[in-house]
Amino acid sequence: MDFDLIVIGAGPGGYVAAIRAGQLGLKTAIVERENLGGICLNWGCIPTKALLKSGEVYEQLGHLADYGLAAEGRSYDFTKIVERSRGVSKQLSSGVAFLMKKNKVEVIDGTAKLEKGSPAPKVVVALKAGGSRTLQAKAVILATGARARTIPAIGLEPDGDAIWTYREAMVPKACPKSLIVVGSGAIGIEFASFYRALGAEVTVVEAVDRILPVEDEEVSAAAQKAFAKRGIKFKVGAKVTKLSKTKAGVSIALEAGGKAETLEAEKAIVAVGIAGNVENLGLEALGVKLDRDHIVIDGHGATNVPGLYAIGDVAGAPWLAHKASHEGVHCVEHIAGKNPVKIDAPIPGCTYAQPQVASVGLTEAQAKAKGLEVKVGRFPFRVNGKAIAAGETEGFVKTVFDAKTGALLGAHMIGGEVTEMIQGFALAMTLEATEAELMATVFPHPTMSEAMHEASLDAYGQVLHL
Template sequence: MATYEADVVVLGAGPGGYVAAIRAGQLAKEHGGSVICIEREYLGGTCLNWGCIPSKAMIAHAERYQHVLHAKEMGILINGTVDYDFEQMQARKNKIVQTLRGGIGMLFKKNGVQSIEGTGKLIDPHTIEVTRPDGSKDLVRGKNIILATGSSVMKINIPGLEGENVWTSDDAVNAPFVPDSMLILGAGAVGVEFSFVFNALGGHVTVVEMMPHILPTFDEEIAKEAERALSKQGIQFITGSTLKSAERVGDRWRCYVETPNGIQQFDVQVVLIGVGRKPNVDGIGLETVGIQMNKRYVAVDESMRTNIPHIYAIGDITGIAPLAHVASMQGIVAAENCFGAARRMDYRAVPNVVYTVPEVAGVGLTEQQAREQGYEVRIGKFQPRILGRAMAVGERDGLVKVVADAKYGQILGVHICCSHASDLLQEAVLAIKLEATLDELVDTIHPHPTMVEALMEAFHDAAGHCIHKA
């Protein structure tokens, strides 16, 4: 049994852990010290290997296929049959993942981070026992420890639903075929993104959501706009409903869905469970060292410290905002605090994006949240369909909505459903971060012709003088 020692030990190499390790490595070079990162499987964690990156590659494939199918609308004539090679699509996706995974390894070497492969668990406040893939064990001791073990797909018990062609999101990114029919349980980001992919590639997709509208964490008006746009593409959404049971009938799943109008039956080739994730907190020794929990999550302060000052926790195991980019920022904060900084997390301006076509994005308070918190609000709205750029590129669906404080004009939230919403959103993120007001934003020149003019017009609308709103 070998023993390793470091100033910072990171458990987990997902988007929180690997970023924390690299930032700690940079600081170790400046101040002296060493960094070790322990990962049981692949560098990059869920986001890179089974989540963010492979799913976005699949979305890009589906979107490009749809562009070609509808090329005639732009005067582009294609002779012959338009088809796709799903195996080649998946191979391209895998190559992207492998390239990025290798890139993390190169960054580790550049920044002096030692990578150890194995499954780790705390055995005392400064020591992690690592079980290697061959079963051997090593000890890794750290002055500071950052826990970044992430989350896993959550499986729920549906009576009768067990066996072949019952997929999780992990299965879906490695799908061996495009189902001719699919029922997706859950209309959050995961369910809605995969509904776009498999519908665009020719499958018949039904999405079941227990809440009154899809994307329940987003502004309701924007979520309804997304539902309208995606329904127009052929996706069937059944909201306010639950999957009660299923049975195998031939090579199909017969699903019984309880809806406001009674039980409906759907016969599908594949059922995809996309209802959420659970934190990876079991088996990592939290109870051994007395880490305080907040229900099923690790409790942390704004510095990302647990109740044990030299042990930090970041990412999905904290339950604060289960997003890759939040985990990365938490990792930077934790790493810098390991070297004596006094960094604190600021969650006022956390961007959230769903990468369908059109995209859905939001930051800050929804209209409902702002009113519940006692704000008197001013709302600005604009539909990008009348923009010259939207017409030119043929992407006219959507709505942009601004929520501002009526008294001072401070931007409280921005919510977008349109082409390139993920790019448009960053102006809003900065506006909230810097406590910008409507007066400042309407006095800012935006480029023409662009999609970002939809955001500009929504700011003007909230201020009471939108130029191009009929």
């Protein structure tokens, strides 16, 4: 054996798995064809948050009078905004390289393909520097991630100019004057929020009848209202029939409510989901079981092929970096014989627009669809002291409890910094807290997190400040 473990893909799933393997004393290698940190660190989670922060600060400059402040000459340098975002990614990618060295993980720059082998498939790497290298390990983890889904038949694919995916949308030369975003999931909404903050005329097109369709319906409605106040336009329940490039930019043909409509803009972003990176890995020859473009795994990340595992986006929803990292640690501990319990912790989801959206667990509708009797609590930030002082009164916290057991089934938030607050409810659910524990928890004052306490109290008719 060349290694105890080979990890293919150095995104937040792969590199975290490699770190844990190194900590457990496994001789480990990681193969990466592009950049350490993967899409998340280089072209996704991290650089988009840097862009969004620039947009947020710029937008706040337009509201200084609300805080008794004044400044002259509000402007931005788009090139520097993009440069800052790229610099953040470069810094963190270098940090991953340090962590690989610290944990004695060998980094192999190249593109991997699997071949039959025992006790796990062989890994053949086409090296970036030229030539190839064949490796054998006791176990192999696939952490190859995913890419933006495209629909070429109706023009929903990037052209490197007027039609973008998330990748092109992060490094344009200038902010477009007008923009159409196809898809209102987290990626689409975040880019819509960023470009609107810088003054672009933004229209979001969504096929279903509400934006952020994975979120609780009340949150979706509040989000659309809040984004509309910022000037973002929406076309919901709208089917895209054709996206075309024009001399002026792009043209998009829609069908909504039985009527045809055409929209035009300078640029378009395609954000209609993602597809797992399962191609050119040799999976078919090995007989690896797939569900469309995702690898089928068990509760420990194992595929149907001995010695081969998969984690993260390539193994299916939810397509979230923190889910990939959690799976990576669990998978490695299973390989190392540590017998971890199956992964069943609640996974929070976050959208970093203005306002922010965050959730964990079941929505009210999902809980009722499961036949559960629920108690629902709500608390608005408009009566929260810290929110009023900060000028961030938009939004609310919603809790969903099992009426029979008191178990917290889900929590849903929209408002300032809710992406930081949601972890409190995620921890409560992991610890199997009931309404009794949440009511007994002391929340610091004044904080926006007090709305979490009040929303729990409200579900049981004990809300204090409403």
